[in-house]
Each structure stands twice: as structure tokens, then as C-alpha cells.
Amino acid sequence: MSVQLLLGNDAIALGMVQNGCQVVTAYPGTPSSEILAGVVKFKKKLSRKIYTEWSASEKVAFEVALAASWSGLRSATTMKQVGLNVAADPLFSAAYTGVVGGFVIVPCDDPGPMSSQTEQDSRLFGLIAKVPVLDPSTPAEAMAMVKEALELSERHRVPVILRPTTRVCHAVQSVEVNGSGQEAFAPARPGFKRDPQRWAATPAFRLKLHHELNAKLRAIEDEFEKSPLNSISNSLISNSLIAQRIGGLEIRDWRIGIIASGVAFTTAQEALAELGASAPILKIGTPYPLPRKLVTDFIARCERVLVIEEPDACIELQIPDRTRVSGRLDGTVPNAGELSPEVIMAVLAEALEAGGAPVPPPPDDDSLAAIVQSLKIAPRRPRLCPGCSHRSAFFTVKHTFGPNAIYPGDIGCYTLGTNLRAVDTCVDMGASVTMAAGFYHANRLAGDKRPIVATIGDSTFIHSGIVPLVNAVHTNARFILLILDNHTTAMTGAQPTPANDYVADGDIATKVPIPGLVRACGVKFVRVADPYDQKPFESLLKEAQVFTQSPEGGVAVIIADRPCVLYDRAPVDENPVPVVITEECDGCRYCVEAFECPALILRPDKSRVDIDYRVCVDCGQCIDACYKGFIVPQTEPTKT
């Protein structure tokens, strides 16, 4: 036993490695991305033979891991919450067929949202797909729940969802790690056993499997009634996770009881302790299927019950009688946004007061906050990095096509192209291509021929851009698709894509080059160009636009080819173009707004722009961002 500082995602990864997962797959996405990286790290450290894969999409990841489970191996797949939308198809099907080796799915939810397009609750996928869900409150608990999930999965032959949120994934906790981790977990031998009535079931057999699944869920609910993952604690008894089972607790007439899960549980526990209020908390670690008897018995002992959970109502929805229950469904708990400690404190204080419990006013003093708020300091918005080739591409696109064109965008760092006004839409992975085609077909009805320039990254194109491109070509759509190929999945920490020549653990991979994929989709205009060469890039964009409008034309694809400057600085360092801003700069702000490089700083008195050489990478890309010619190459190295 040793105590280690573990990131929540590392704790989950260690849980997978220590508990014998032999295949782990993922598609990167915040807040989940560090899990697979952690599995690679721990498998090397502990010399375990584990197949790890950064898959082309979440659906791919899910199915690769599922096949391992059907072969009898323990396996896992991880993704961000919206990734489970992409993998929903196999999720629903796999719930019916069941599994052989323990199979755990880890979709990471993002209340806030901090890095996502929605605040959806992956636990609700458990309800509609009929898949059991575990909900950890801390990294330590997440690690322990990996084991629980794998065992549960094997006991009942069902996939199991382990659902952490950002504040679990990205929390760092001092965690007690059992043993040295060196104990060999006997690896299973893969042995897929043919059973077409299950693994290739036709609808008639699917009905049978559905009945079987319902029976499994009833058995699992019975098990959850007695599971130590659900427990009652009293805020005044203890502020730690040590809790008493309902049978062992002194029964009182509680005016108000709390039902909580995830981070809302630990936050509520702390808030109650601070308020000095006595209220029992039923912690739910198994939100689906909800142990309804346990919950109903708890509610029966309380006059009012408050349910606190994130990011939506999952436990609350399953409570059979909600007459005396408050939560998200009646608006007591806010229905959007993270349940921050401030929100939970306010909700608890109000609930305790409404329940007639004597509560001191919450210790919040907002006078300092009010002064700070009056200063109106906005948080700094994220921007493309200095030297980012996306900036060069967007700047040239905007310069070429102006404000009249439509710019469908996609998911990745380059969504930040909105800052440069070269991204007008962001729906989901791959939607830039479909939206571009949709805008084209809609505009064409009225003879509107305005340019449409869509942007998508390399990883996103392979994830979800190929089928939309085939569809666009087939339906004679006409637009420019710019594939911003920076040779990696940059936003989430530089995971390889199928266009790279290495896989998750560094082994050699077979490259699937993007130009060949694009040609295979039927595109007749395919060019590869370096967006750093802004003038030729502009000429190419114009040529592409002519092609889209020509009689034989269609979709024109330009692959903007330049590695991410954050992960491969060599091309910039080999050809540095240090710049200075001349004395003539009049502070017109054009470069600051149209180019938006973090290294271009407008003086507070707005008299001129300076270069912040601490962050400047000497890419020289801003030279054309001053149409007055005041940004010039340095003649001699005079860096200050």
C-alpha cells in the first residue's frame, strides 16, 4: 500500500491496468483524453501486455473493445460525453447481446460545459440503452469502481458505464494504491465462441434477448440495494466517506434528507458541515438501475428530500413517488451549468430553511465580489497559439472571400477560427462538410452563388468527414473544403490519427494519407499546400473557387499541410522570421483583431502595437497582417 497523487483519469487508467483489462480503446476528447495515455503509461511501467488504440472514432473504439469482450477478455473504451452519441448505436445493441469478458464504457461528462457543445448526462444513456451505470465522486472512488464495473459486467454479462465528470477526471487526489501493482492478473486467452442467436441475433431472438436484459437489470437492482456503493451518512457524524448503512443508523425524524451522487455528494457534505447543519445524505454510486427500495425507504424517513446530481436528473427521474422530493425537475436545483460549491451552498441553505431546520445564514460575503464585478474584467478567451498554422489559413481565407461567404466550421482547436470570423457554424464532428453541402443546396434554390468555405481538422475529417464528403460529391454540391492538417489531434494533447505512422503506445502504424482518402471520395480538385505561404495559398483558394463554379466543377478540397507548432516546433525553428513593428505603427488594431496572435499586444494607451517576444515563435506570419506595412522582418537579431 502506498499513497500516490493521481489525476482522476490516471486513477481510472490504473484501475483498468491493475484489474486485467487487455484491450483499451478511445477517441480523444476533454475531459477523457488522459485515460488512454494513462493506460499506455501504466502498462509500460508494470510490463503488462495490453492492446491500446486511439481509434478513428468513438463508434470504432467501442466496437473494437466489444469484440475483445466477446472473445472473453476484459476490455474498456473511453470517450467524452458527446462521443457516446457517436457510439450510441453499438451501445444499444450490445446491451441486448450482452458480453463475455468484463466490458466497461467510460464516457466523461462535462458540466459547465467547459470544452463541449452540450451538458448532456451520459447516465441517461444508461436508462434508454438499459445499461447499468456507476457514478464516482473522487479519483479514488473512480479507481475502485473500475473493478466493481468489470466484476458487475462479468457477473451479469452486460456492458457497464462508469461515468465520471470533469471534476473527477481532472481532480488530483492523494490515493491509496493497493499493492505494488506488480501482481500479475492472469490474462485470459481470447476464445470467441460462435453463438449466432446471440452475437448475430435476428429480431425474433432480439426480443428474447430484451427479456433476458430486463431480467438482468432486475437482478442488478437487487444487488445495488445492498451495494456498499450506496450509503447513508450524516453530515454531523463525519465529514469523510466513512458512512453507516441505513440499518445501523439511529433513526430519527428527519426534516430534510439529501440524495446526492458524484461531485455533488462531496460538495454537499462539505457545505452541510460548514453550515453546521444536521442532515442525512444518501450517497448513490449506482444511479442506474436505481435501488428503488433503498431510496424509497430513505424518503419515507424524511419530511422533504433534496436530490443533487450532475449534470441532469437521472436518480430523480427514477424515484417512484416524488411527492416530497425536490431537485432539478421542480426547479429547486438549477437546470443548467455546473453545480459549483456556491450553487450547492445556496440550494442547501434554502432547502434547509424551507424544511424548518435552524440554519445560520451561509457565510458568503459578496461585497468583494461586487467590487470586482464592477471592474468588468472578462476572463481571457482561448486563442490559437502563436505560430499556429490555422491562423494563417483563416486569415488568408477571410482576406480572400470577405464577409459575404459562408464559413461552416468543425470541432477542434480551429473552432477558435470564430475569433478570426472565419468560422460561422459548429454543430458536431464532421458537420462542416454536411453543413457546407446543405448551405449550397439551400442557396441554389434561389440561385445564390456565394462562396462556401468549410474547415475541418485531420483527425475530425477521418472521424466523421469522409461519409459527408462522399455524399456532397455524389449530390453535385459545390464548395471549398479546407482540411487543416496539423498532423495530430492537437486540442486534446496530440494523439495520433490514422494519417500518422505511429499508434497509441508508439508502435509503428500503417499511414492512411489524407489526399488519397479525398480522391477516393470522388473529389476531382485536390491540392496540398502550406498555409504559411500566404500569397500562393490565396491564389490556390481563388483557383479552387473557380473550380467550384465551373461547369465540370464540384467540391474543391485544399489540404493545408503544416504540423502543430505546439508539438512540432522544428519547421518554424529551422526557418525563423523574427519581426519588429516599426515606429510608424499608429495603433489601428487591425492586426490585433484580424490576425489575433497572442504575441501582438495593443498598448494600454492604444498608441501602438508591440510584440510580446516571450510568446512570439518567430513564424513571421503577421507581416501581412499589417496592410500598412509596419510589421517587418528584423534586419538583425535585436530581440529584447
Place this chain on the structure above:
Amino acid sequence: MERKLIVAGIGGQGVIFVTKVLSQAAMARGERVMASENHGMSQRGGSVMSHVKIGGSDAPLIRRGTADALIALDRMEAIRNLPFVRAGGSVCLNSSNGLEPAVMPRLAEMGINVHAFNADARAKELGAPAVANLILLGFAAAHSALGLSVEELKEAVRALGPAKAVEMNLKALDAGAGAEE
């Protein structure tokens, strides 16, 4: 002793490394640690903040008005995050011109101590602009804002590595500890 610390800055300033040093130092002393980091979007030059709770509960975030100290690598981020600091707490910030004058009277009423110093300038003198974060951390420790000593932070820096950075990181902690406001 329970200690709640907020570390704030902008992407690229090393907020996460400061968080790691604080967590490591506290763990080495046998304390329970719960810290929260920003990842993803916020790292692209945006505002970054982390919460570090030492010897406290398992809840990951610090509520406004309850932090013992705010360690800010950027003046604007310091101002934005002031509401986290409790009465009697302290603020240590990297700034050549102190904190916003408009907030000072209220801070004085609340007994919040402000310690400002230009860690960027000191880092430049050391020839390593990237270690401004550890210089400020040493400075904060010397002003008893952390509940951790400079020696404990140094031990954490040694444990965290990487080997080639340790010497400069130790130097940075010392430089901050010896700095004048």
C-alpha cells in the same frame, strides 16, 4: 491543518506545475490532498485556475470567500479571482504595479494581505522566463501564505523532476523566497 489555495494565471504560465508542486509537498507531509486542474480549451492562452485543498474534505472545488491564499501569476487574473479569498487570507501576485486600487480599501477591511512583486523581471534576471511561476511560489511560501515551507517546496521540486530542470527550479524558489515586495 486545513489549507485552501487558489492558483490563477493564463495558459502557458505554469499554473498546473505550481499545483503539482503544492500537492506533492503536502502529500510528502502526509496530508490528504484534493486539487482541481483546468485542461483543454483553457490551455490555449485563456484563463487558467486550479484549486488545491490540503488536509480537507474530498470536495474538489473551493467555495468563494473561503480560500486561505490566492497565488496569481497574472495581475488581471488576480483581480478576477479575489472573491475566492477569505477574510484574513492573503494574495501573492506577480505584478510590477501592485493590485487594482479600487479593491484595496475593502481588502484592508477584510484583513486580506496583499504581497506583490515582479516575478517575471526576476525570472528574466535568472535567464529563465519560464520559472516566474516557481519564483512567485517561493515568494508566497516566504510570506507564510501556503502553510508549506520553502524547504518542503524544494523537496517536492526534486521529487517531481525532470532532472535537467531541478537546479533552475530550486534556484527560482530561492530567488522568490529572498525577494523584496
